[in-house]
Amino acid sequence: MIVRILGEGQFELQDHEVAALEALDQQLVTALDAGDEPTFKDLLNRLLQSVRSEGTPVPTDRFVPSDLTLPDEHASLSEVRELLASEDAGES
């Protein structure tokens, strides 16, 4: 599976590695809904670290769409909320 870290690039991960990410992702949703910034930051960092350490960077000359996308490491909770709201508002 291909995972993009916004502003950083794409990584290729094995399916079982992605399963672990999805568990963290669910917790991320909870933290986002609760507005829990510290937990959000912590989870985001763990997600990013897993992708970077377990994934293989997609080479420059390979052009593929991503299956999953993660915010960049500096993204705040409110920035991610805003991003997700652009989907809800129907503007893209």
Next chain:
Amino acid sequence: MGVMKRLTNIVQAKANKVLDKAEDPRETLDLSYEKQIEQLQQVKRGLADVATAKKRIELQAQQLQQAANKLQNQARQALAQNREDLATEALTRRSGIASQLEGLKTQHDQLAQQQERLEATTQQLQARVEAFRTQKETLKASYTAAQAQTRIGEAVSGISESMSDTGMAMQRAQDKIAQMQARAGAVDELLASGTLTDLSGTSDPIQAQLDKTASSGQVELQLAQMKSELNPPAAAPSGELGAGTAGAAASDEPVDGEIVPDLPVAATAASGAPAAPKDPFTLDDANAS
């Protein structure tokens, strides 16, 4: 749905807007290449904008620093003249500048971060554009094969997703610049209004009062000097003006019957007047520092 999947949908929805797919996939390849070149130029312009914004903040910080130094000197001067009220005022304003500087530093750090990221984006984009240029010709040549069509579709999706990501990164950088400019505008206004201190030297209440106190002090000092010249030193009361406060000196009026010559007094008063030539502020600053 998890955050990762939703974000993917958003980025890809943006990507579809970036690139209207042409009927002929070969055209789409050329179009995506052109769009990438365009985007590369945009990112480079964005980088220049960030650098300019950073420079502006650095310049403002310098100006604020100067204003702060000036206020500190003024506070010292005011204390030397026993004007603790003025010294307090100067130091209060100075602490206002300190918080402004802190705000500027945050903005500066954010811009530096944006600059760093845009630089990385530029390099990556440059490499990808180059890779795509060679690949698109190969893909176009083998276009007739069904397999090639799928690959073209994938390559175009991949490239437009990258472009969407880059576009979002640029948007973030532009937002930061806009935020910074709003703040920089406010600081410029503050500097221009003289609320902190007016560096051009036309309306600085603290300095005006210091000058006034200084000049009246000088007049008193010179009066005393003249008196002591007129009277033999032995006749002068001991400890007359030396360590006395400004208030004490002021109460030390000329003794009745003493002749105070007009002309020299006028001359000395003029030399100590606030409206001295050039810049009255830098003059006093130079003395103080």
